[in-house]
Amino acid sequence: MQSNIPTRLRLTVGAIIPVAVITTIACAIIGMIGFIVVHTVQTHGLMPRPTQLEHYTCDGFDPPIQIAFRHGLEVMQLQTGGLSIQGSLLNGKITWQGLSGTANTARLAVPTEVIYDDARSLRLVASDRSQHVCTLTPLR
Numbered sequence: 797m798q799s800n801i802p803t804r805l806r807l808t809v810g811a812i813i814p815v816a817v818i819t820t821i822a823c824a825i826i827g828m829i830g831f832i833v834v835h836t837v838q839t840h841g842l843m844p845r846p847t848q849l850e851h852y853t854c855d856g857f858d859p860p861i862q863i864a865f866r867h868g869l870e871v872m873q874l875q876t877g878g879l880s881i882q883g884s885l886l887n888g889k890i891t892w893q894g895l896s897g898t899a900n901t902a903r904l905a906v907p908t909e910v911i912y913d914d915a916r917s918l919r920l921v922a923s924d925r926s927q928h929v930c931t932l933t934p935l936r
Contacts, residue, residue: 849873852918852930863930867913885910
């Protein structure tokens with residue numbers, strides 16, 4: 797079966813469709829890369845900004861303490877009076893950095909474990925094995 801379209805025209809029509817498709821895809825890719833670059837520059841990076849820790853007031857400690865914590869993060873901060881101690885949380889266990897000298901001077905039963913947390917409260921176990929409930933402190 798012979799085609800009535802000349803050979804030169806057949807090659808040109810057959811080549812136009814893939815060229816148009818490739819050009820459209822290339823323009824879409826370049827546009828997407830441009831969007832990502834502009835968005836990255838506007839937001840100062842690809843990663844989301846870190847969120848603030850939420851502050852919980854803990855009753856039953858002497859002196860009273862405040863815990864800074866956010867569910868899902870592995871960092872905690874204990875504050876009491878002028879004392880501030882950084883800690884890390886792994887599998888519910890709290891490890892405090894630089895605690896050896898500070899706890900003795902403050903005579904503080906520090907939290908060693910988080911046994912429950914939700915949007916409004918924390919339940920902690922102190923070093924003397926007592927349990928304490930900490931409630932979310934509203935923003936001022």
